Amino acid sequence: MPTRRSPYLLGALVIPPRLATERSPNGIPPVETTAPRAVQPTHVAPVQGIKPQPSTAPKLPAKIPPRGAGAGQSPHEVDALNHHIAVLHRKRRRLATTAWIIAVVCAFVTGILTGVFASERGLLGIAPPARASLATAQPAVTTGDIASVANAVLQSTVYIAADAADGTSTGSGWVYDTDGTIVTNTHVVVEKGELLDNIVVVSADGTHYDASVRGYSREYDLAVLQIDAETLPQLTLADSSQLHVGQQVIAVGAPLGLQGTVTTGIISALNRPVESGELGDASFLNAIQTDAAINPGNSGGPLVDMSGRIIGVNSAVAQPIGAERSTIGSIGLGFAIPAAQVKRTVDEILQQGYATYPAIGVQVDTRDEGAGALIVTNDPGAVIPGGPAAAAGLQPGDRIVAVNDIPMHDVTHFIVYMRSLTPGETVELQVKRGDDTFRATCTLESKRAD
Numbered sequence: 001m002p003t004r005r006s007p008y009l010l011g012a013l014v015i016p017p018r019l020a021t022e023r024s025p026n027g028i029p030p031v032e033t034t035a036p037r038a039v040q041p042t043h044v045a046p047v048q049g050i051k052p053q054p055s056t057a058p059k060l061p062a063k064i065p066p067r068g069a070g071a072g073q074s075p076h077e078v079d080a081l082n083h084h085i086a087v088l089h090r091k092r093r094r095l096a097t098t099a100w101i102i103a104v105v106c107a108f109v110t111g112i113l114t115g116v117f118a119s120e121r122g123l124l125g126i127a128p129p130a131r132a133s134l135a136t137a138q139p140a141v142t143t144g145d146i147a148s149v150a151n152a153v154l155q156s157t158v159y160i161a162a163d164a165a166d167g168t169s170t171g172s173g174w175v176y177d178t179d180g181t182i183v184t185n186t187h188v189v190v191e192k193g194e195l196l197d198n199i200v201v202v203s204a205d206g207t208h209y210d211a212s213v214r215g216y217s218r219e220y221d222l223a224v225l226q227i228d229a230e231t232l233p234q235l236t237l238a239d240s241s242q243l244h245v246g247q248q249v250i251a252v253g254a255p256l257g258l259q260g261t262v263t264t265g266i267i268s269a270l271n272r273p274v275e276s277g278e279l280g281d282a283s284f285l286n287a288i289q290t291d292a293a294i295n296p297g298n299s300g301g302p303l304v305d306m307s308g309r310i311i312g313v314n315s316a317v318a319q320p321i322g323a324e325r326s327t328i329g330s331i332g333l334g335f336a337i338p339a340a341q342v343k344r345t346v347d348e349i350l351q352q353g354y355a356t357y358p359a360i361g362v363q364v365d366t367r368d369e370g371a372g373a374l375i376v377t378n379d380p381g382a383v384i385p386g387g388p389a390a391a392a393g394l395q396p397g398d399r400i401v402a403v404n405d406i407p408m409h410d411v412t413h414f415i416v417y418m419r420s421l422t423p424g425e426t427v428e429l430q431v432k433r434g435d436d437t438f439r440a441t442c443t444l445e446s447k448r449a450d
Contacts, residue, residue, distance in 0.1 A: 141307060141308040143306055143307045144306045145306075146250065146262075146264060146306075149250055149304065149306060149307070149308045150250060150252065150262045152233075152308045153174075153235065153250065153252050153262075153302060153304050153308055154204055154252060154260055154262070155204050155232075155233050156174050156175040156204075156232065156233050156234060156235045156302075157172060157173070157174050157175075157204065157252045157253065157260070157301060157302060158172065158173045158174065158175070158182060158201050158202060158203055158204070159172060159173075159201070159202040159254040159257075159259040160172060160173050160182075160184055160188055160189070160199065160200070160201055160202075160211070160225075160254075160300065161199075161200050161202070162188070162189055162196035162197065162198060162199040162200070163196055163197040163198045164191055164196055165191065169188060169189070169191065169196055170188075170254065170257050170297055171184055171185060171187075171188030171189075171253075171254070171297060171298075171299040171300045171301075172184065172188075172252075172253030172254045172297065172298055172299060172300045172301030172302075172314070173188070173201065173225065173300045173301065174235050174252075174300075174301065174302045174310070174313075175232045175233060175234045175235060176224070176234060176235075176346060177234050178230055178231070178232065178233075178234055179230060180209075180226055180227040180228060180229040180230060180232070181214075181224060181225075181226060181346075181350065182201055182211065182224070182225040182226070182227060183222065183223070183224060183225075183300070183313065183342065183346055184222075184223050184225060184299070184300030184313075185221050185222065185223060185299040185300040185313065185315050186216040186217060186218050186220075186221045186222060186223045186283070187221060187277065187283075187299065188223065188299050188300050189213060189216070189223050189225070190216060190218070190223065192281065193218075193281065193450070195213055198210075199211040199212075199213070199225065201225065201227050202259065203229070203232060204260065207229075209227035209228060209229055210227070210228075211225040211226065211227050212225065212226050213225055213226075214226050214349055214350065214353070215349035215350075215353050215354050215355065216349070216355075216449075217345050217349070217354075217355040217357070217449035217450070218281065218283060218449065218450040219283060219284065219355075219357045219419060219449050219450065220283060220285070220337065220341060220345050220355065220357070220419070220449070221276065221277075221283035221285065221315050221337065222313065222337065222341075222342060222345045222346065222349075222355070223300075224346055224349045224350065235302060235304070235308070235309070235310050236308075236309045236310065237309065237310045237339045237342065237343055238304075238305055238307075238309035238310060238311045238339050239339070239340070240288070240311050240312065240338040240339040240340045240341075241340060243267055243270060243288065243305075243311060243338075244267065244270075245266075245267050245268065245269060245270060246266055246267065247266060247267045247305065248264065248265075248266055248305075248306050249264070249265060249266060249267055249290055249292055249303055249304065249305060249306075249311065250262060250263070250264050250292065250303070250304050250305075250306070251263045251264075251265070251290070251292040251293070251294055251298060251301065251302070251303050251304075251314055251334070252301050252302055252304070253294075253297065253298035253299075253300070253301025253302075253314060254297050254298070254301070255293075255294070255295035255296065255297040255298045256295060256296065256297050257297055258297070261298075263292045263293040263294070263330075264292055265290050265291040265292030265293070265332075266290065266291060266292075267288060267289070267290055268289040268290055268291050268332075268333075269288075269289035270288060270289070271286055271287075271420075272286075272287045272288070272289045272335060273285075273286065273287075273409075273412050273413045273416040273417070274286075274287040274316060274335045274412075274416070275412045275415075275416075276315065276316040276335070283315070284412065284415045284416045284419050285315060285316070285335060285337055285416065286338065286341070286416045286417065286419065286420040287312075287315070287316070287335035287336060287337065287338070288303065288311065288312045288335065288336045288337075288338055289333065289334070289335055290303060290334050290335075290336060291332040291333070291334070292334060293330040293332070293334075294314050294317050294330055294334030295317065295329060295330050296317075298314045298317075298334075299314060299315060300313060300314065300315075301313070301314045302314070303336040309339075310339050310342070311336070311338070311339050312336030312337055312338050312339055312342070313336055313337045313342055314334060314335075314336050315335055315336060315337050316334070316335045317330065317331070317333060317334050317335070318331060318333030318334075318335075341420065344422065345449075354448055354449060355448075355449040356423055356446045356447060356448055356449060357419055357423075357446075357447055357449055358418060358419070358421045358422060358423045358424075358425065358444035358445070358446065358447070359387075359388075359418075359444065359445055359446075359447045360387065360388045360389045360418065360427075360429075360442045360444060360445075361383065361384035361386075361387020361388050361389045361390060361445065362375050362382060362383050362384065362387070362389045362394060363375065363376045363379070363381070363382040363383075363384075364376065364400075364411055364414065364415070365377075365411065366411055368411055369410065370399070370410075371399075371401060371407070371408065371409060371410065372399050372400050372401035372402070372407075372408040372410070372411075372414060372432070373399065373400045373408060373410075373411045373414035373415070374397075374398075374399050374411070375389075375394060375395070375396050375397060375398045375399070375400070376396060377396055377397040378396065378397075379396055380396065382396040383395060383396060387445065388442040388443055388444065388445055389440075389442060391442070392429070392440035392441060392442050393440060394429075394431060394440060395433070397433070398431050398432070398433050399431065399432045399433075400414060400429050400430070400431055400432075401430050401431070401432050401437070402429070402430035403417055403418065403427055403428070403429055403430075404427055404428055405428070405430070418444075421444060422444070423444050423445060423446035423447075424443065424444060424446070425443070425444050426441060426442070426443045426444075427441070427442055427443075427444065428440070428441050429441070429442060
């Protein structure tokens with residue numbers, strides 16, 4: 001019988017070094033992507049069909065009539081007048097030329113200043129104050145309009161790449177605050193317990209930033225990165241406890257390295273117990289399930305409501321039992337970490353450099369397929385001395401069948417439910433020992449996340 005881990009596939013994408021020349025196992029050439037290109041300026045054609053208006057300024061005569069044509073004028077007077085008019089003509093030509101030169105210079109200077117203030121930095125590397133205030137503002141969102149929401153969320157969604165052992169690990173992320181804090185999945189930047197090298201964040205406008213890792217939690221599959229940017233617009237977290245099945249949602253990210261991809265769907269289920277990752281390096285998620293298309297590379301990207309608020313972080317997609325990772329595409333079964341869990345974990349990392357999770361101080365058998373969670377048998381250390389479970393009288397071989405009167409379907413359900421709680425909470429366990437069932441009360445302790 002297959003284990004419970006087989007239906008799930010992490011949402012990250014690893015691109016082999018020779019992606020551009022190799023073919024995938026199913027014979028389909030890999031998708032090639034190109035770096036964002038700068039937008040070329042648009043050349044505006046001159047307006048046609050507008051006639052110049054006649055000037056109302058008085059005109060100078062071209063020349064005084066020749067001698068003999070004017071009445072009562074001596075030849076000397078005529079010559080003097082002709083000389084004076086010639087001088088006036090030369091002065092007008094010089095004035096016209098000077099005015100034309102001034103207009104050209106003004107237009108050129110205006111163009112330079114416009115380009116400078118439209119760029120990321122002004123003269124001498126100083127950003128104009130107006131630019132800074134505009135950059136941190138979230139674009140206007142028309143609630144319920146997919147195009148409006150997508151446009152706003154795209155500005156705050158980033159593409160992430162890092163050097164992995166077998167190529168490049170890629171994923172998505174989003175701006176948590178305007179101090180350059182980026183949230184993504186742990187599995188995008190951590191492999192087999194080790195941080196990946198050369199982590200790069202690419203913003204929506206194509207700017208590349210070197211990123212450092214402030215902290216991460218393997219248990220919740222969340223990582224916090226830091227980049228040197230203070231003008232990126234941030235996203236707002238929604239209250240994920242108010243979600244309902246059937247609610248319309250939008251997923252944004254970089255599936256298969258295609259940055260700025262938007263997909264839509266609905267919430268298919270809530271509180272879905274999901275175990276994702278390899279044995280010994282798994283995350284247990286009390287997940288939001290969605291049918292919005294999520295593929296490898298969407299990992300860490302935002303799942304938002306129709307007001308553009310984060311309701312979850314895309315983390316995993318379903319995988320048919322026995323399927324190879326390289327053949328998987330979206331089958332309408334994606335899973336996201338709820339916003340409430342994201343906020344608690346991210347804020348802990350920002351405040352203390354690490355995250356925590358609640359524990360009762362037992363080791364459960366993850367291979368057991370019975371109802372509830374079986375405490376490992378024949379191992380005295382399975383119930384940690386001095387822990388909450390030991391204080392409540394639990395023993396190796398006990399089976400926890402319910403928590404807070406909620407039946408636990410299996411060991412994954414138990415771990416996921418316990419991880420959804422917070423340290424310090426008191427829970428009531430229903431425990432089966434042989435043919436007897438009893439209740440025990442535990443106060444959850446805090447454990448530092450890996």
